[in-house]
Amino acid sequence: MTPLAAIIARQIRASGPITLAEYMETCLLHPAHGYYSTRDPFGAAGDFTTAPEISQMFGELCGLALAQSWLDQGSPAPFTLAEPGPGRGTLMADMRRAIRVAPGMGKAAEVALIEASPHLRGVQRERLGQVRHLDTVEDLPQKPLFLMANEFFDALPIRQFQRVETGWSERVVGLEGEQLTLGLAPPVDLPRAGELGEIYEICPQAPAIIEAIASRIATHGGAAIIADYGGWNGSGDTFQALRNHAFDDPLAHPGEADLTAHVDFAPLAAAAIRAGAVASKPVHQGDWLRSMGIEARAARLEAAGDAGAMAALHRLTHADEMGHLFKMLAIWPETAPPVPGFVALNPDADHA
Template sequence: MTPLAQLIAQRIRATGPITLADYMEICLLHPRHGYYATRDPFGAKGDFTTAPEIHQMFGELCGLALAQAWMDQGSPAPFTLAEIGPGRGTLMADMLRAIRKVPGMAGAAQVALIEASPHLRQIQRDRLETVTHLDSVGQLPDKPLFLMANEFFDALPIRQYQRAEDGWAERMVGLSDNGLRLGLGPVVQLPREGQPGDVVEECPAAPAIVEAIARRIAVQGGAAIFIDYGGWNGYGDTFQALRNHAPEDPLAHPGEADLTAHVDFAPLAAAAIRAGAIASRPIHQGEWLLSLGAAQRADRLAAAGDTGAMGALRRLTHPDEMGHLFKAMAIWPKGAPPVPGFDKLRLHADHA
């Protein structure tokens, strides 16, 4: 057992099985043994590679999309340029490089990163010149907000429920002779349809985070773009672990593997609309990037000698790579033009 597995086992022996949400939070954020507290998980030497680490064009296009939204809303100054779960700071660095080409924007931007990991905060400080770290979206200032979240919501703790004959039973982490195991708790009532054996997932924290962001945008102006892998209904078991770029049993090495689940975009859109903002339906990441000019940008970079540009374009946009697995969703204020790439994707309240 890993040191964290031993601590989890001690807790289960003392108080009983724990929810998947509790398990994920301990594994990812334990101050001494948690995954994000002890390592840099990104890139070839880590456990996974995110889109900003693949190529600079991803962050540049995200930055230019926010820049157009900023100009469409009258170039408000000052404003907050924020990212949730900013990793190494690569995405923000690439966005800032693009934003500096927009007259007046970089000087008006006050950069804020929402990051829980002290280890990653230091990496971000080393990479970015001036940055303010916040603990939560609730600490964002009351001013126009332009925000990115790439592969943030997939790492938030989830709860899982499995359909039994007489209702839904929550899947819990307990103990067996060989270590940690999944089992079922008491039957509870959920407002969900399903057949015996079906699994549904809920992420309690995500809608509240989106609602707080959307409320600021609805009142102060701004825009937010969320990019993650997921779908629209929350059905199915998507709880997974990644270690050394390969999948493994999520209970095998607590604290030493990345734990994620697919994002259900439906409650995120509903939360944004409830807060008074406009929400888009999700669009494939590849389709969104191509609509922003990703192919043309890759061509220019390749002509300038960037030998990795065309391969990166395929990886980011092709349906067999990240192009369809990942989705993008945006929110913006009522009365403002849509965020670029989301022009015909506006959701109405009765669809969220």
Template structure:
């Protein structure tokens, strides 16, 4: 039993079963034993590899998409260039290198990283130099905001509900003789259709975060690009753990494995529209990157001696790799030119 497992078990004995959201928050962010607070989990030596760690072209294309949005909005200065959950700073470093080709952009950018892990904050400073660190999006300044969020929302705590004969019952983390286990709590009112056995997930924090981002974009200008794996109003149990690049039971090693769930983009788009901004429909990551010129960029890199560019392109864009599982969504102000590669979602604010 891990140190955090013992803490969680003691809490359950004292106060009863906990929601999956509470369990995830403890596992990921516990001050001493949380997965993100105590380690650098990225790359081959960690537990998972994100798109920016696969190849530089991902960050370059994201940076150029935001750069075009900045140009289309008459180059506001100064502006906040932000990233929540920036990992090692790889994505931001690649974006800044690409943005450096756009006259005046990096001079106007005030790089701001939203990070709670002391370990990762130091890694990011080592990579990027002096940057502003914030603990949440509510702390972002009131100025034009250009933001990228890659594999950030999948790590936010979720709640799960399972359909039984009497309605939807919340799935809870409790204790058995064998250790931590999942069970069902009381029936709760949930405005979703379903058949017995169906599971649905909600991420309480995600819409509020998107609304805070979109409110700044609507008021001051800017754009946001969200990239993550997930879908639209989905059903099913997507709660998962990854340890040493291999999946495992999420209840086995609390604090020592990455916990994630698929992102539901529907409430994120609705939140952006409520805040007065425009949201795009989510598009497959592969289609979006190819529309930005990923194939041509890979060809140029390969011609310059980058032997891994072709394999990286396939991994990032092919439907059998990350190309379709991952989606991209953008947010921009009403009346502004859409962010490159995206079309506005036709969803009225009254129905958001």
């Protein structure tokens, strides 16, 4: 039993089973034993590798898309260049380098990182220098906002409900002897149909976060790009753990494994539209990167001596790698052109 597992077990003995959302938040952000509070989980020496860690091309193309949107909107200055969950700062470093192609954009950018982990804040400062750290997206300034979120929403706590004979029962974490185990709370009524045994997931925090982002974009201008693995109006159990680059039992190593769930992009788009912004149709990551010229960029890098450029291209774009599992969604003001590579969603006609 990990030190955090013992803490969770004591809590359950004292006050009863906890929701998956409570379990995830404790495992990831406990101040002394939380996964993100105590380690650098990225790269070969960690538990997983994100797109920016695979190749500079990902961050460069995201930066170029935001740069074009900035130019399309009249080059507002100053503006906030933001990233929630910025990891080691790799993506932000690549984007900052790429936006220099837009005259004046680099100087006009005020970088803001939304990061809960004190450990990772230190890593980001080492990589990026003095940047502004914020606790939540609600702390973002009321000014033009250009934001990139990569593998941020998948780590937000989820709740799960299972269809039973008399309604929907929330799945909770309890104890069986000394072992953490999943169980069901008493049934509740949910305005949703479902087959017996079906699992329904929700991410309570995600729509509010999107509304905070989209409201700034709708009011002050800007754009946001969101990349994550998931789908559209998904169902089923996607709660998972990664440890040492392999799947793990989510209850086996609290605080020592990354916990995530697939992102449902439909409520994210709906939240952006509610806030007065335009949301795009979701697009496969591979398709978007190709539309932004990643193949030509990889060829140039290879010609310049980057021996891994073509392998990185394959991993980022191929359907059997990250190309289809990962989706991308963009947000922009109603008065602005679309973010490059995206098409506006028609909420009355499109069912992505």
